Amino acid sequence: xxxxxxxxxxxxxxxxxxxxxxxxxxxxxxxxxxxxxxxxxxxxxxxxxxxxxxxxxxxxxxxxxxxxxxxxxxxxxxxxxxxxxxxxxxxxxxxxxxxxxxxxxxxxxxxxxxxxxxxxxxxxxxxxxxxxxxxxxxxxxxxxxxxxxxxxxxxxxxxxxxxxxxxxxxxxxxxxxxxxxxxxxxxxxxxxxxxxxxxxxxxxxxxxxxxxxxxxxxxxxxxxxxxxxxxxxxxxxxxxxxxxxxxxxxxxxxxxxxxxxxxxxxxxxxxxxxxxxxxxxx
Amino acid sequence: xxxxxxxxxxxxxxxxxxxxxxxxxxxxxxxxxxxxxxxxxxxxxxxxxxxxxxxxxxxxxxxxxxxxxxxxxxxxxxxxxxxxxxxxxxxxxxxxxxxxxxxxxxxxxxxxxxxxxxxxxxxxxxxxxxxxxxxxxxxxxxxxxxxxxxxxxxxxxxxxxxxxxxxxxxxxxxxxxxxxxxxxxxxxxxxxxxxxxxxxxxxxxxxxxxxxxxxxxxxxxxxxxxxxxxxxxxxxxxxxxxxxxxxxxxxxxxxxxxxxxxxxxxxxxxxxxxxxxxxxxx
Numbered sequence: 288x289x290x291x292x293x294x295x296x297x298x299x300x301x302x303x304x305x306x307x308x309x310x311x312x313x314x315x316x317x318x319x320x321x322x323x324x325x326x327x328x329x330x331x332x333x334x335x336x337x338x339x340x341x342x343x344x345x346x347x348x349x350x351x352x353x354x355x356x357x358x359x360x361x362x363x364x365x366x367x368x369x370x371x372x373x374x375x376x377x378x379x380x381x382x383x384x385x386x387x388x389x390x391x392x393x394x395x396x397x398x399x400x401x402x403x404x405x406x407x408x409x410x411x412x413x414x415x416x417x418x419x420x421x422x423x424x425x426x427x428x429x430x431x432x433x434x435x436x437x438x439x440x441x442x443x444x445x446x447x448x449x450x451x452x453x454x455x456x457x458x459x460x461x462x463x464x465x466x467x468x469x470x471x472x473x474x475x476x477x478x479x480x481x482x483x484x485x486x487x488x489x490x491x492x493x494x495x496x497x498x499x500x501x502x503x504x505x506x507x508x509x510x511x512x513x514x515x516x517x518x519x520x521x522x523x524x525x526x527x528x529x530x531x532x533x534x535x536x537x538x539x540x541x542x543x544x545x546x547x548x549x550x551x552x553x554x555x556x557x558x559x560x561x562x563x564x565x566x567x568x569x
Numbered sequence: 570x571x572x573x574x575x576x577x578x579x580x581x582x583x584x585x586x587x588x589x590x591x592x593x594x595x596x597x598x599x600x601x602x603x604x605x606x607x608x609x610x611x612x613x614x615x616x617x618x619x620x621x622x623x624x625x626x627x628x629x630x631x632x633x634x635x636x637x638x639x640x641x642x643x644x645x646x647x648x649x650x651x652x653x654x655x656x657x658x659x660x661x662x663x664x665x666x667x668x669x670x671x672x673x674x675x676x677x678x679x680x681x682x683x684x685x686x687x688x689x690x691x692x693x694x695x696x697x698x699x700x701x702x703x704x705x706x707x708x709x710x711x712x713x714x715x716x717x718x719x720x721x722x723x724x725x726x727x728x729x730x731x732x733x734x735x736x737x738x739x740x741x742x743x744x745x746x747x748x749x750x751x752x753x754x755x756x757x758x759x760x761x762x763x764x765x766x767x768x769x770x771x772x773x774x775x776x777x778x779x780x781x782x783x784x785x786x787x788x789x790x791x792x793x794x795x796x797x798x799x800x801x802x803x804x805x806x807x808x809x810x811x812x813x814x815x816x817x818x819x820x821x822x823x824x825x826x827x828x829x830x831x832x833x834x835x836x837x838x839x840x841x842x843x844x845x846x847x848x849x850x851x
Contacts, residue, residue, distance in 0.1 A: 354825070355798040355846045357639035359666050359687045361659045376685055377643045382797065384641050384685070403658055403666070405641045405687050407797055414823035417851045419788070421755060422819035473703060506701070515664065515689055516637040518800045520846050522822060537704035538839045540804060541696035543636070545842055557820045560827055562844050564637045564802050569699045 301485035323366035334497030356406035425533035454480035464504035473536030496561035528553030583767035605648035616779030638688035707815035736762035746786035755818030810835030
């Protein structure tokens with residue numbers, strides 16, 4: 288864990304908040320310096336990038352909470368300067384919709400679009416309390432019986448900077464891949480938090496859904512599983528405390544797979560659901 | 570079933586193809602007359618509208634098959650004239666990405682945006698044959714033991730024009746709602762085809778994922794369940810013959826629910842997966 292963990296960080300004053308902060312240069316134009324601190328293997332984590340886009344949209348739209356956000360990943364982002372452009376698509380009473388693009392510049396100064404997003408925002412605090420969720424929280428052993436990167440030689444090749452910023456403890460029964468014997472089941476379960484102790488909010492949930500090792504590892508595949516598209520539904524403002532996350536894959540075929548994530552908070556609420564389409568090398 | 574069913578229609582020459590055909594007026598600008606034939610209750614079916622947008626994007630992009638398409642529904646579409654505007658976002662070797670908007674005009678001739686879409690297209694015929702799907706097809710009784718609108722007094726209030734164009738046979742075990750005793754389970758299963766016998770293709774799959782009665786009916790809720798966002802993954806070109814579709818809801822809470830659809834073809838391939846976020850009146 289990073290030194291920041293020695294001091295409990297709070298929502299609005301944490302590594303994650305600083306590294307996802309966008310600066311409005313003009314209406315609908317935001318500057319951001321993409322941090323190298325959220326990279327894994329050779330990639331900037333797609334959930335971190337989605338949180339950056341999500342924060343720019345929250346500044347642009349009349350509503351502040353992402354209810355559903357759909358991102359299509361176009362080219363690989365790199366740490367360093369980037370620009371977010373946003374557009375207000377529609378303003379409604381309870382929901383507003385916006386669009387955003389993350390842009391970087393190549394050696395010749397040409398604009399390269401990294402990610403394009405459509406999102407509908409609302410106010411989570413305005414939702415009725417009615418809960419009829421039939422899904423059950425994932426069965427994960429207690430935190431102290433789960434394992435993180437610090438407990439083993441880094442199972443992931445290349446950069447693992449992001450692991451210093453996460454409290455990620457994997458269910459041993461989904462850790463076979465790290466020990467050379469993947470289960471063959473397309474499932475990964477973990478306890479999740481931010482290393483500096485910052486509690487979860489809707490923006491860190493956008494990071495959480497893409498923060499576990501890919502299910503492809505437990506399916507016996509290795510290497511990068513680049514996201515083509517990722518859609519996240521934020522259904523409830525998460526309660527303080529660690530989150531439980533399960534990701535599952537049921538359709539590995541034709542060089543692609545889906546990854547469904549469920550994020551549960553300490554109050555046993557299913558606070559986020561996501562699905563992504565990703566490429567695999569078969 | 571409509572009279573068209575007396576003659577087996579083919580892909581490219583069917584009611585569905587005619588009603589989703591867009592006419593290019595200029596590069597990236599398409600005219601379409603939204604058919605009243607695909608309405609249910611008071612709404613134009615969201616899957617039919619997605620197919621219209623999908624066909625315009627197929628004309629705009631260098632690749633012809635939707636791999637993943639994300640639609641945010643802004644305002645309720647009406648039968649009649651509409652315009653689709655498309656933009657090419659990025660061209661890649663195996664995938665290209667585009668954006669599209671469906672527009673109609675109000676009494677004062679003002680443009681009103683109905684739906685905005687982001688999509689990544691490819692070529693399904695270029696995908697490797699490798700299939701490691703762990704999901705299983707839904708257990709649905711044989712077609713002749715399932716029931717459609719023709720077998721009962723229309724269970725859905727208001728318009729049911731779309732039912733004339735579909736071969737939709739529901740699993741009796743998910744029909745409790747139609748008999749006044751909903752199961753309480755958020756699941757709906759059915760055999761699906763087009764009434765005129767046209768086989769499925771990637772565009773009719775965009776219709777299929779949104780064509781069953783809402784799971785909310787089996788959860789004891791009634792009335793319209795408007796879609797906020799719908800994302801569809803097309804994973805394989807469907808084999809000829811009827812499709813089996815299951816839709817499930819696991820998180821009805823706070824006035825919203827998710828609806829996950831799986832579409833299986835006659836060759837037992839999971840050809841499409843979708844998830845939508847919809848509003849419910851609790």
